[in-house]
Amino acid sequence: MTDDLQPLEKEARAIRATCMQMAFDGREGHLSASMTYADVLVALHRRWLRPADAASGRSADRFILSKGHGCTALYAMLAACGRIPKESLALYNHPGGPLPNHPCEHALPEIEMSAGSLGHGLGVATGMLYGLRLRGDSARVAVLLGDGECNEGSVWEAAMFAAARKLGNLLAIVDYNGIQAVGRSDDLMGHTDLAAKFRAFGWAAETLDGHDMAAIVDALSRVPFAPGRPTAIVAKTRMGVSFMEGDVVWHYRKPSADDLARALAELDAAPIHKDVP
Amino acid sequence: MRRAFVDTLTELAAADDRVAILTGDLGFQVFDRFIERFPDRYVNVGIAEAQVVCAAAGMARVGFRPFAYSIASFMTARPFEQIRFAVGYPRLPVVFVGAGGGYCYAQSGVSHHAPDDFALMGLVPGMTLVAPGDPHEVHDLLPQLVRLDGPSYIRIGKFGEPAYEANSPIVLGKGRILRSGRKVAVLTAGETAPIALDALERLAPDGISPTVCQFHTLRPLDTGMLAELAAAGHTAFVCAEECCPQGGLHQQVALWIQSAGLPIRHVRLGPPDEFVLGNPDRNAFRAACGFDAAGIADACRRAWHAT
Numbered sequence: 001m002t003d004d005l006q007p008l009e010k011e012a013r014a015i016r017a018t019c020m021q022m023a024f025d026g027r028e029g030h031l032s033a034s035m036t037y038a039d040v041l042v043a044l045h046r047r048w049l050r051p052a053d054a055a056s057g058r059s060a061d062r063f064i065l066s067k068g069h070g071c072t073a074l075y076a077m078l079a080a081c082g083r084i085p086k087e088s089l090a091l092y093n094h095p096g097g098p099l100p101n102h103p104c105e106h107a108l109p110e111i112e113m114s115a116g117s118l119g120h121g122l123g124v125a126t127g128m129l130y131g132l133r134l135r136g137d138s139a140r141v142a143v144l145l146g147d148g149e150c151n152e153g154s155v156w157e158a159a160m161f162a163a164a165r166k167l168g169n170l171l172a173i174v175d176y177n178g179i180q181a182v183g184r185s186d187d188l189m190g191h192t193d194l195a196a197k198f199r200a201f202g203w204a205a206e207t208l209d210g211h212d213m214a215a216i217v218d219a220l221s222r223v224p225f226a227p228g229r230p231t232a233i234v235a236k237t238r239m240g241v242s243f244m245e246g247d248v249v250w251h252y253r254k255p256s257a258d259d260l261a262r263a264l265a266e267l268d269a270a271p272i273h274k275d276v277p
Numbered sequence: 278m279r280r281a282f283v284d285t286l287t288e289l290a291a292a293d294d295r296v297a298i299l300t301g302d303l304g305f306q307v308f309d310r311f312i313e314r315f316p317d318r319y320v321n322v323g324i325a326e327a328q329v330v331c332a333a334a335g336m337a338r339v340g341f342r343p344f345a346y347s348i349a350s351f352m353t354a355r356p357f358e359q360i361r362f363a364v365g366y367p368r369l370p371v372v373f374v375g376a377g378g379g380y381c382y383a384q385s386g387v388s389h390h391a392p393d394d395f396a397l398m399g400l401v402p403g404m405t406l407v408a409p410g411d412p413h414e415v416h417d418l419l420p421q422l423v424r425l426d427g428p429s430y431i432r433i434g435k436f437g438e439p440a441y442e443a444n445s446p447i448v449l450g451k452g453r454i455l456r457s458g459r460k461v462a463v464l465t466a467g468e469t470a471p472i473a474l475d476a477l478e479r480l481a482p483d484g485i486s487p488t489v490c491q492f493h494t495l496r497p498l499d500t501g502m503l504a505e506l507a508a509a510g511h512t513a514f515v516c517a518e519e520c521c522p523q524g525g526l527h528q529q530v531a532l533w534i535q536s537a538g539l540p541i542r543h544v545r546l547g548p549p550d551e552f553v554l555g556n557p558d559r560n561a562f563r564a565a566c567g568f569d570a571a572g573i574a575d576a577c578r579r580a581w582h583a584t
Contacts, residue, residue, distance in 0.1 A: 105367060113338070117362045123328050124363055127335020127343075134297075134317055135339070154359070157328035164323070 005213040008046055011080060012038040013269035016240050018076035018089060021271035024260045026093030028101045032250040033070035036177040036237035037144060041077050043216045044142055059139045064112050066121025067146035068102040075099050080272055083110050089273040119152030121145065122172055126158050129167045140169040148180035150194060156201065162230040163202025170230040171223050177237045181251050198232035210235030241266050278434045279307055279376065281412035285419045286344065287311045290318060295340060296423060301329045301347040326351050330359035337369035342423050349375030349391035349432055353398055365401035368427045378432030379519035383559040387552050395495055396524025398430040405429035406496040410470030411440045414493045417447035432467055439471050452502030453491045461487035461580045462511040463573060466495055466526040469517040475570035476577060485581045498529050513542040513580035517568045522550050544576050
């Protein structure tokens with residue numbers, strides 16, 4: 001294995017640290033929905049999403065965060081990629097600011113699609129891909145969904161359509177953190193296999209450890225898993241901070257100064273907007 | 278109107294490769310000619326209205342001008358959240374088409390009644406609302422909707438509605454004088470326009486000659502036309518509408534009269550605010566509610582003699 005994944009792993013820790021800092025400064029929680037998908041998010045942005053290619057006429061690949069409440073990680077990633085100023089992260093959840101606690105494309109045009117109401121992103125992505133294909137544009141779309149979001153029927157309406165229309169350029173990644181707003185997703189979904197559900201809908205789907213960077217990068221390199229089929233990756237995830245793991249309270253809880261200090265120490269990372277040289 | 282709709286849609290698709298139509302598995306044989314010419318731009322999504330709307334939003338995001346089509350109740354109430362959030366909030370140019378609005382499917386039960394389509398769609402900021410009254414208005418308004426940069430909703434009826442002739446052009450956002458009269462103005466929206474014209478024929482022998490003004494665009498409402506009617510000496514408005522009392526023509530006109538502070542008598546003829554049970558015949562239902570030709574004529578007669 002010659003591929004050095006350490007920079008990606010390090011960046012994912014920095015994204016988590018940034019989520020903690022933003023939640024602390026902005027007095028807004030949703031950490032269990034943000035920190036969990038940091039590894040997947042970094043891998044997508046550093047290894048999978050392609051810029052536009054003028055020669056072939058292909059437009060840029062798109063990333064849609066469908067579960068908008070997990071937006072601190074996305075804001076941090078956009079800043080890490082230089083698409084928004086790192087300093088703007090300090091404005092998270094500020095009234096009238098560009099980074100509301102559910103992303104708004106009017107406030108921040110870098111956001112592909114506003115989010116906050118669950119169950120829309122996958123369906124919108126299917127329409128985009130259908131239209132792009134009519135135009136002869138082979139751009140891909142990745143959608144990040146929550147496991148709780150998969151309670152929504154509209155997710156499965158979209159899944160059915162994607163398979164029927166053979167949208168092979170569609171990638172859905174489910175952040176399977178196991179935690180919903182009030183309950184645990186396994187209890188609410190009857191301890192059933194999410195990847196098997198996607199397969200039953202005609203997708204190619206795999207479950208992986210959402211913190212095994214090698215597995216994530218390998219899976220992304222194989223998309224589409226099957227020609228002409230949409231791809232689903234169910235990423236089993238944790239928050240990445242031992243004292244916060246598995247506790248539903250972190251959907252809402254705002255971290256204290258002590259929580260922040262402990263988390264940053266354990267992550268061994270600084271928030272990216274506090275680490276500007 | 279449905280024939281005018283699909284013929285016009287096909288013309289639009291021929292001239293503009295951004296035009297596409299998504300359906301929720303409805304419109305049997307309606308789109309055959311369209312499909313023959315533009316198979317890729319006809320998308321039967323399945324019985325999945327949320328997905329119809331989200332897929333239309335996605336297509337609009339990559340530059341298309343999609344139409345989303347279903348029976349009016351299933352096009353509006355059922356996927357309302359998707360309409361509000363996935364199309365309205367980002368102000369995408371999707372044209373929603375509600376087939377058989379109002380009580381077009383009166384005998385099919387409450388599931389198929391859509392008296393609330395305009396009230397619901399009017400709750401979405403920026404949503405243009407269109408209620409054509411005949412095939413000509415469908416034909417002339419559709420291209421104007423495709424040119425909008427935001428979302429719109431158009432209610433269309435069935436097949437074979439009568440066309441009417443009028444000198445005034447069909448311009449989005451403008452009221453249309455179908456017949457010029459005096460003292461009393463019958464205000465119509467959608468399919469109450471031809472009913473009002475029938476009512477006029479019943480009144481003519483008595484020398485009663487109201488104006489008929491059709492508001493095919495419910496939003497933005499042409500309040501300038503209301504002011505003109507008032508200025509021309511119309512002191513009574515008889516509003517005939519086939520929708521619930523909320524969010525239709527009557528309510529908007531009432532608010533305008535109130536804000537303008539004008540002494541205009543204003544009568545509403547239309548369905549009550551209740552679920553309509555008993556699978557009535559549509560014409561009988563209109564008569565029972567007083568917005569058939571006889572009911573409109575009676576209301577005009579009373580208003581004429583009271584002014």
